[in-house]
Amino acid sequence: MRALERARxxxxxxxxxxxxxxxxxxxxxxxxxxxxxxxxARFEPALVSEHACWGHSGGExxxxxxxxxxxxxxxxxxxxxxxxxxxxLGRRLLIENVSAYVAFEHSRLHEWEFLAxxxxxxGCGLLLDVNNVYVSSKNLGLDALAFIEGLPxxxxxxxxxxxxxxxxxxxxxxxxxxxxxxxxxxxxxxxGRFGALPTLIEWDTxxxxxxxxxxxxxxxxxxxxxxxxxxx
Amino acid sequence: MASLRELQASFAAALRDESATCAVLxxxxxxxxxxxxxxxxxxxxxxSFPVLRRRVGDDYFRQLAMRYRQRHPSRSGDLHWVGTxxxxxxxxELQGTEYAWLADLARLEWSREEAAVTMTHAAISVDALARFxxxxxxxxxxxxxxxxxxxASDFPIFSIWTAxxxxxxPPVDQSMAGECGMVLIRIDxxxxxxxxxxxxxxxxxxxxGAPLGEAxxxxxxxxxxxxxxxxxxxxxxxxxxxxxxxGQSAH
Numbered sequence: 515m516r517a518l519e520r521a522r523x524x525x526x527x528x529x530x531x532x533x534x535x536x537x538x539x540x541x542x543x544x545x546x547x548x549x550x551x552x553x554x555a556r557f558e559p560a561l562v563s564e565h566a567c568w569g570h571s572g573g574e575x576x577x578x579x580x581x582x583x584x585x586x587x588x589x590x591x592x593x594x595x596x597x598x599x600x601x602x603l604g605r606r607l608l609i610e611n612v613s614a615y616v617a618f619e620h621s622r623l624h625e626w627e628f629l630a631x632x633x634x635x636x637g638c639g640l641l642l643d644v645n646n647v648y649v650s651s652k653n654l655g656l657d658a659l660a661f662i663e664g665l666p667x668x669x670x671x672x673x674x675x676x677x678x679x680x681x682x683x684x685x686x687x688x689x690x691x692x693x694x695x696x697x698x699x700x701x702x703x704x705x706g707r708f709g710a711l712p713t714l715i716e717w718d719t720x721x722x723x724x725x726x727x728x729x730x731x732x733x734x735x736x737x738x739x740x741x742x743x744x745x746x
Numbered sequence: 747m748a749s750l751r752e753l754q755a756s757f758a759a760a761l762r763d764e765s766a767t768c769a770v771l772x773x774x775x776x777x778x779x780x781x782x783x784x785x786x787x788x789x790x791x792x793x794s795f796p797v798l799r800r801r802v803g804d805d806y807f808r809q810l811a812m813r814y815r816q817r818h819p820s821r822s823g824d825l826h827w828v829g830t831x832x833x834x835x836x837x838x839e840l841q842g843t844e845y846a847w848l849a850d851l852a853r854l855e856w857s858r859e860e861a862a863v864t865m866t867h868a869a870i871s872v873d874a875l876a877r878f879x880x881x882x883x884x885x886x887x888x889x890x891x892x893x894x895x896x897x898a899s900d901f902p903i904f905s906i907w908t909a910x911x912x913x914x915x916p917p918v919d920q921s922m923a924g925e926c927g928m929v930l931i932r933i934d935x936x937x938x939x940x941x942x943x944x945x946x947x948x949x950x951x952x953x954x955g956a957p958l959g960e961a962x963x964x965x966x967x968x969x970x971x972x973x974x975x976x977x978x979x980x981x982x983x984x985x986x987x988x989x990x991x992x993g994q995s996a997h
Contacts (some may be wrong), residue, residue, distance in 0.1 A: 532824030539751035543823035571758035575820040576783040615778045616770035
């Protein structure tokens with residue numbers, strides 16, 4: 515906590531949550547929401563984000579980012595609960611697309627249509643995780659470029675990239691290796707569309723030497739620098 | 747069409763039981779979520795109980811975590827809390843076996859987790875006692891640091907915990923005498939400290955809300971021991987406030 519306070523003194527923070535279960539039909543975890551509010555008060559982050567997912571049912575928490583069916587009912591519920599969380603926290607949230615390994619047969623919308631509708635109804639922004647787009651597209655046979663093209667410009671306010679693992683035919687989002695070339699290409703495409711946005715390299719398992727992490731971060735910096743140069 | 751609540755309930759059922767039906771494709775990929783849930787739970791438990799895991803080994807820890815999760819699934823979006831009932835589970839599970847001491851070790855490790863997320867209050871100095879008359883001293887009640895946890899065990903759990911702060915620690919002889927001590931958050935981390943029995947007894951009485959005089963009787967302290975114990979609680983910044991017991995008039 516004290517280390518984080520020291521970092522906060524010199525850098526803006528992006529507070530990224532995984533536990534609220536904003537898309538859970540049983541409701542948001544209010545105890546956790548109260549603790550997130552305390553963390554926001556203590557660290558005053560520049561950005562606060564969560565996921566377009568659910569995490570608990572029947573009182574049991576799975577502590578994972580579980581996929582939603584992309585239906586009008588789920589848009590309505592997620593938008594309402596994001597709105598409630600934003601009211602409780604006194605902050606605009608950014609909502610992130612998750613990596614998916616299965617899709618509900620009930621889905622009637624594309625994921626990007628679903629996210630755009632949630633943003634429009636709740637007033638939240640979006641956090642685009644480019645690796646998650648890639649992983650889901652490979653696992654479920656979707657078009658990653660169509661996803662990025664489908665999100666409305668102006669709603670995306672932060673980008674994540676990460677490495678993933680391969681488990682047989684399935685790609686698993688594990689944040690444990692280099693960002694792959696295909697994801698960097700999608701990132702280039704995304705920043706071209708949405709602008710030079712704050713970008714996080716997520717690498718929180720198999721954590722490498724700092725120099726490796728810094729090199730990965732510099733690659734994103736160079737791409738953003740070129741973009742800013744073009745805009746200047 | 748099934749409601750969102752029904753779809754999530756069927757997904758949850760399929761995570762608990764492979765044979766349950768759930769309208770997702772490809773179905774076999776549900777195993778990834780099933781594994782994630784188990785691994786996330788076990789990893790959180792392992793990070794809360796590192797010494798216990800080191801003592802029992804990965805395989806047995808995995809079995810314990812699986813049985814514990816079946817009976818005590820996660821009840822919060824915050825994984826930090828999954829270990830809340832682990833010590834009580836172990837006490838029940840290992841009762842009467844040669845491993846019963848693991849439950850006490852788990853209690854000690856869990857109190858570190860609790861202390862780690864508890865705020866420190868400003869401590870007061872012994873000078874605060876000067877505003878009370880000498881005859882009032884025995885009726886004073888101390889408020890102690892909210893992160894303070896006190897443990898007494900029939901086993902040498904403080905020695906075991908301390909010895910296992912390094913890799914490949916040799917086993918501590920569990921037949922050694924029982925130990926008592928305290929856990930609390932400090933500016934540079936959580937402190938785990940074995941205490942002398944009478945200081946522990948005195949602190950325990952204070953923590954239970956006993957006035958100073960009563961705590962002295964409970965701990966059986968003579969005058970030199972009392973001076974030592976009082977000096978200890980103030981030097982260690984354990985006292986946050988001092989009040990006169992209700993019913994005693996203020997000076």
